[in-house]
Amino acid sequence: MAKGQGKVASAKSGIVARLPRACQDEQAAVEFFESERWGVTGPCCPHCGDVNVYQMKDRKTGERNKRFLWRCKGCNRQFTVRVNSVYEDSPIPMRHWAYAFWAASASKKGVSAKQIQRMTGLSYKSALFMMHRVRFAMADNRTVKPKLSGIVEADETYVGGKPRVKGITKGPQPGWLEKRKTPVVSVVERGGDTRSFVVDRVTSATLARVLLENVDTASYLMTDSHPSYRNLGKPFRRHGTTDHHLGEYARPGGIHSNTVEGVFSLLKRGMYGTFHSVSRKHLHRYLAEFDFRYNARKIEDGERTALAIRNASGKRLTYAQQIGRVAS
Numbered sequence: 533m534a535k536g537q538g539k540v541a542s543a544k545s546g547i548v549a550r551l552p553r554a555c556q557d558e559q560a561a562v563e564f565f566e567s568e569r570w571g572v573t574g575p576c577c578p579h580c581g582d583v584n585v586y587q588m589k590d591r592k593t594g595e596r597n598k599r600f601l602w603r604c605k606g607c608n609r610q611f612t613v614r615v616n617s618v619y620e621d622s623p624i625p626m627r628h629w630a631y632a633f634w635a636a637s638a639s640k641k642g643v644s645a646k647q648i649q650r651m652t653g654l655s656y657k658s659a660l661f662m663m664h665r666v667r668f669a670m671a672d673n674r675t676v677k678p679k680l681s682g683i684v685e686a687d688e689t690y691v692g693g694k695p696r697v698k699g700i701t702k703g704p705q706p707g708w709l710e711k712r713k714t715p716v717v718s719v720v721e722r723g724g725d726t727r728s729f730v731v732d733r734v735t736s737a738t739l740a741r742v743l744l745e746n747v748d749t750a751s752y753l754m755t756d757s758h759p760s761y762r763n764l765g766k767p768f769r770r771h772g773t774t775d776h777h778l779g780e781y782a783r784p785g786g787i788h789s790n791t792v793e794g795v796f797s798l799l800k801r802g803m804y805g806t807f808h809s810v811s812r813k814h815l816h817r818y819l820a821e822f823d824f825r826y827n828a829r830k831i832e833d834g835e836r837t838a839l840a841i842r843n844a845s846g847k848r849l850t851y852a853q854q855i856g857r858v859a860s
Contacts, residue, residue: 548832548833550564561630585604632652648663667818687793688731689796714812718792720791720795751769752771754773755773795822803818
């Protein structure tokens with residue numbers, strides 16, 4: 533084994549070895565989060581960015597401070613690994629955060645807040661808020677990422693069950709399906725990433741906005757024969773379609789949208805089997821979670837957990853934002 537490969541393998545095994553202990557011991561959890569957030573460069577002050585910091589000790593025992601504090605010599609302010617992250621100001625122990633990140637990253641169909649409640653002893657309200665913040669950490673900042681390119685598939689699906697409101701039934705009325713279920717549009721680059729969005733209605737206008745904002749026009753677009761896609765392929769290099777109504781799911785030349793259908797299958801299994809019911813208001817957070825796991829599918833569970841923890845830095849989701857009092 534080459535020298536560089538040995539270091540990579542060692543790092544992978546180190547993450548896997550430390551995760552179980554981080555889910556049980558508070559100090560091990562804090563040290564795990566510190567190592568994944570600050571890496572080999574060491575801690576830096578989240579207030580002023582100075583790297584000249586030191587670990588605070590207990591005066592009587594000489595051991596590490598019980599609150600795991602650091603102090604910056606530049607601005608003289610205290611901080612912990614929680615500051616400027618999704619777990620800032622959270623009273624939940626870091627070992628529970630470690631378990632939540634691990635469970636969400638390693639479970640292909642997600643983990644419910646009820647399961648987190650059972651495993652950690654937290655209240656359901658705390659477990660649910662914690663999982664929303666984990667999903668917020670997993671969400672990509674798509675404004676700084678390049679558009680999808682190459683062969684890109686696009687499709688739409690509807691998430692939700694049967695309505696409990698009288699008068700909303702299947703029928704010819706316009707928009708009846710959107711009243712029953714929440715429309716979701718996904719685009720996926722073959723061999724690459726996927727991006728999913730909640731939309732109000734599946735129309736040419738909403739599909740065009742999603743495609744043009746997220747897909748390079750030099751791409752080969754693949755869709756089904758939905759009427760809304762009829763004229764949307766014109767800006768792209770090529771546009772291939774399949775007609776599912778005729779039982780056509782693939783055509784010669786690799787023309788199909790089966791990759792994005794596979795993305796939807798994972799989403800639907802998670803919704804039906806794990807979460808059971810997700811409101812339209814919070815569905816975008818669950819889509820971010822499923823997109824994160826799919827986009828990180830080629831790495832191991834431990835590496836995926838570490839990636840989610842690193843993504844948590846610089847993000848905040850307050851309870852007021854989570855319940856919709858202010859924009860999140």
